[in-house]
Amino acid sequence: MSLDLQAIVRAVGGECLQHRVTDRTRIDGVAHIEAFVVVGNPDYVTLVTGSTTELQRRLEYTNSVEDPLVNAVFVSHENSAALRALLAEHRMTGILGARVDQVALHATLAALIAEDRAASDRLVAAGMNVLTQVARRGGVTAVIAELARRIDGWAVLLDAQGQLIASAGAGRLHISDAVAVALGRPVRVRHEGLQVHQVGSDRDLAGYLVIATRSSSTSRSRDLATQAAALFDLLLRTHDPSRTERLGRGALYEILIGGGDSAQALLRRWGVHERSLTGFSLGARTRTVDLERALRRWFDELGAEHIFAAESDGIRGFVRDDLAAELASRVQAFESMGGLVALGLGDPAPTEQLNRSAVQARQALDTALEEGQRVLSFSRLPTVDLVLRALNGSPRDQLARVLSPLFDDAGEPGELAQTLRVFLAEHGAHRRSAERLGVHRQTLVARIRRVEELTGLSMDQADDRATAWLALRVAGL
Template sequence: MSFDLRTVTRVVGGSYLDFGIADHTSCEGLARVGEYVVVASAEFATLVTGSVDDLSARFAQGSEAAAVTARAVFVSDQDTPRLRKTLAAHGMSAVLGASLSGDALHWRLAALLADDRAAADRLVTAGTRVLTQVARRGGATAVMAELAHRIDGWAVLLDAHGQLIASAGAGRLHLDDAKAVALGTPVRVRHPGLQTHQVGSDLDFTGYLVVASRSSATGRIRDLASQAAALFDLVLRTRNPSLTEHLGREALLDILEAGGREAAVLLSRWGVREVELTAFVLGSRTRTVDLERLVERWLDELGIEYLFVADPGRVRGFLPEQLAGELASRVASFAPPGASTLHLGLGTAAAVDALGRSAVQARQAFDAAAEGGAAVQRYAELPTVDFVLDAISGDQRTQLGGILDELRDELGAHGELLETLHVFLAEHGAHRASAAKLGIHRQTLVSRIHRVEELTGLSMSRPDDRAAAWLALRALGR
């Protein structure tokens, strides 16, 4: 509302007496002095009218009634030393010496407030209409820019995890304050007067809209921001794919991983023109993150097709190699309160008719990221052993693993000797640490290692033999 105390003073032709309520304070209500029983808002002023005797009687009722009355602004045609003394004694601001009196003054003020509310409503309606139009053309980013302009301030749009979706005005400069207010973080907010609006319902929560304005028209700004939040709920709402669509995308991903001409033709029909793609696998140890919704939003921001499918606890798919770094940056910077880090595995770029190898690489990179606690792991940055094993055929893997066949028991299964060798090599040949991890005596460990050397012909004192044993273990899936 733009109808403030200065406007009231000017319209009724009086003078303003300030006893604690500044003359630039906006007005939000009107009442008879004897009917004013509750302070509506500390941010706005409520006007009260009546005779000086009515005012004195109200003050005489007691401390509670006097305290409530003093929080309003008295408007009267009277202006006497006695009245001024009474107002000063109770710290009540007033507009005195108005040109109208009695009911005429009261209804004049009522008409002014009604006109102001109607004007504010028209501004909100017009603003909402414009925001809707720009949403059709430019989406959430365009709505944010228009909203910041209309409220003469800045705006920040956060997702349900407190991550930035879009900002306008000086929003990025106040991002920490916006997050603190939206998420209820107990920190000192440096920017006063922030408004937070929920985007979406409690049952289908989308995020937060935080706004701040240099204007004093708080009510209009609140109404307009509330309408914008409802609009963002439509703009950002994630589609709810049916079971048929999920199954269809899963089948399409299987075709891509199988490779061949059929995969290339399918991508062409899908509208994907790249000649190479990179596989990715994204997952998290917590269920508080909606991975599918997150990936959909990120791919929308990157402007690429939905070449992914959601599996339990993870999402797998393909994207252009030149955008793999952008996805990795989003994953690395994603840190929702109370949730564990996301883990992303990226394969190497592969031709669109041979994506299977990249998919396998992405899964291996994801497993390495999850085990090591890394946010992002590229297959190309994995240890050399993985390259060696990936480069050989299945028969060669079997032959490599055969180095340790002598360690099998009577039933052909690997038992404690193989486990002892694995722990011993993983602990870099440290006897004490290996024995502790296996839960055996150190001398028992030494005896088992000697037995392994006798059966395999390998010597754990030679680097080449230790490397061969480790490769054989990895070939066996250890």
């Protein structure tokens, strides 16, 4: 329901006398005075109609016992001093002086509310139609992203034990609050108005859907989320025989990245006998496209082995050198309703040394997404390419040491290094960077300040940003 008291005043005329509730309060229904018994939802208000005599008799009859009627809103075409005084005495909100006479007033209000409910139902039905279509293309991840967009807020999907399955628009604090509310933990929740929707039945619980909306249409969001929870129940229980295959490909991909004789031997067992391959990275600015399904179809059309693995931010893999251009042409021609789909290509590399080509492909993909290009080869990055190729020995090591405080003892990048890469890739845009990282904007600001403290660089200085970017490239990020 989206109707509030202001909307009623605009529709039937009159003046709103605000006492217990304001004129921004939303409405859940209309009733005659004698039929009103209880407040259905404390966040909404019920309109009541009747004569001044009926209202006075009902209020005076209660005496010291507070009648729930005082929490409703009396609507009348009358606007007398006695009626105003009666409402003021009991602090009851009213809309007086309606231009519709008393006989037609109740029917008019009922029609307005019914029309509003029908419009809300149509929007929910349209939303579910889109969510269903999105589910076919991108599964749970795509549905949660579209749901968050439609409710103008954030959404978190948890399993029955409170472990995160998927989220959209939610930072770490949102997820913590979602877990606390879903599991009923006695902690202070930092976000009010969270809605928890059970996924599955009490006997066969699959998880919880927690949402929060910035929109005033909470009931519409509730209805859409309730139906989305049923859709998630279906998606989570649908057997996916390719899951084991994806896990296996991921493990095999790690062996290829490790290089050496084991990588060559694995490729031969995989049916790949080429001496060199080209690394690629496929990513998107949208979560509503099933990249893996599209890539699988393209590789089948090319007659290529499925040497790729899905990661959280895209798909990484290798393709025969002679098929790289064919793969690029398919990405170039791919039309996505949700946003940009981009491909980054590395330089061909020997099968025992594929890691460098994989790193180059990821760097090319990052630049392609930043610049809005569909296909980009690492060799087309002249500035970064020339600088990195010219650096050898001591200068390269010195550049790498600039960001050494952001890496652990094993040389693996930490949270701050990943944050810096996203921040620079988004040209220092705090909002977009925070969204990509899934954190609050203030959390991002705190991390960047910590990076500056540890490295001595200032992200306000162009030279320092360039230095940090090159250092990240040297590190393979």
